[in-house]
Amino acid sequence: MKWVTAELHTHTCASDGNFTFEELVQSAKAEDLDVIAITDHNTIHPATHIRKLEKKYNIDIIAGMEWTTFYGHLVILNLHSYIDWRTIGPSQFDVTDIKKSDAILGIAHPFRVGSPIATGCHWEYEVSDWNDIDYFEVWSNVNPNINAANKKAFKFWLDKLNTTKLTAVYGRDWHRPIPADKIVAKNYIGVIGDNMKSGVIDAIKAGRVVVSLAPLIEFTLFDNDHVVNIGEDYFTSNCIVNFKCVITQLNNIPSSLVIKSNLGPIHFANISQDSIIVSNISITSVKWIIAVIEQNTEMVAFTNPIFIRQKE
Ligand SMILES: [Zn+2]
Ligand SMILES: [Zn+2]
Structure with a gap:
């Protein structure tokens, strides 16, 4: 697996x-x-134009669209034909056709109010089946780690993890050059195989994404020879497991590593430089675990979860 950086x-x-x-x-x-x-928003770019820019700049560009309606914005990736938005009413959220294709979809900036109160920025649709939603922009916009709407989104996402798999990502919603006094985050995406674009799509579906201002957290759980990555299920009847965190790109900033679960924080360590931390943790009644890096009490990076499936 190779970690690549992406803006989605x-x-x-x-x-x-x-x-x-x-x-x-x-x-x-x-x-x-x-x-x-x-x-x-509600428009797609010709494949020929995308290919030309990919070649000229040696970058991979995933074709997509922000399906922008009055009741919410949905980002659709790996989309190759236009989807109409005009007929969608508040009770008519239907992604059946999108799900039949190879595209994946994520809810954009779910709790953003919009400025100055723009319709459709926050998500109002009733989602009858969360399995239809591949990912969720837990972090959005600039200064994402201290943004109040993102803090709401993070809480909402953690709660959703108790009942469903939903990949957290960052979406900058990049419209223009970033002012010097603002910071942005990135997605580290764990790609398997040589095809970058399909590898990114598969990784998002599978939950192999770390959202971060800078540090990369490679978080795994291991059980003898068996290694469990983020996004994966770990079926166990053990009460204690070993996890490993390889943390890089900390830039010598004093930080804390916190392992969070549905029961709250279950492990804490102070770190100040690139580290490998291996530990035993108790997982009695734990359903999922994520690794978080905090600096000055603010979260600066978090992983998607490893899901613990307790055998009786
Ligand atoms: Zn939007
Ligand atoms: Zn947007």
Whole structure:
């Protein structure tokens, strides 16, 4: 598995962004991103144009669209034909056709109010089956770790993990150059195989995503020879398990590693440089665990969960 960096939510002047598509790609290259998804509002870009920019800038570009309605925004990745949004009413949320294709979909900025109170930014649809939703933008926008709407989204997501698998991602919702006083995050995506674009889609579906301002947390659980990655299920009748956290790109900033679960925090360690932490933890009544890095009491990175399935 290889960790690649990706931005999954971007706009150009084909909708309401300030960038041309080429300027957006240049900006992504300047940040050393491996992959971006192009997700303009209710419009898609021609495949030939995408291929041309991929070749010119040596970057992978996932075709997508932000399906922008009055009652919520849904980012659709790996989308190759246009989806109409105009006929969708508040009780008509239906993704059957999208789910029949190879596309995946995620709820964008679910708790954002919009400025100055724009319709549709926050999610109002009733989701009858959360299995239809592949991912959730737990972090959105600039300064994502201290954004109040994102804190709500994080709590909502943790609660959802008790009943469903739902991958957390970051979506910058990139419309224009980032002001110098603002910070952004990135997704580290665990890609298996040589095809970058399908590898990213598969990894998002599988939950192999770490959301972070900088540090990469490689979080695994191991049981003798058996290694369980984030996104995976661990079936066990053990009460104590071993986990391993390889933490890099901390840049010598004093940090804490917290392992969180449905029961709350279950492990804590202070760290200040790139580290490997291996430990035993009790998992009695634990349904899922995530690894979190905090700096000055603010979360700066978190992993998707490992799911614990307790055998009787
Ligand atoms: Zn949006
Ligand atoms: Zn957007």
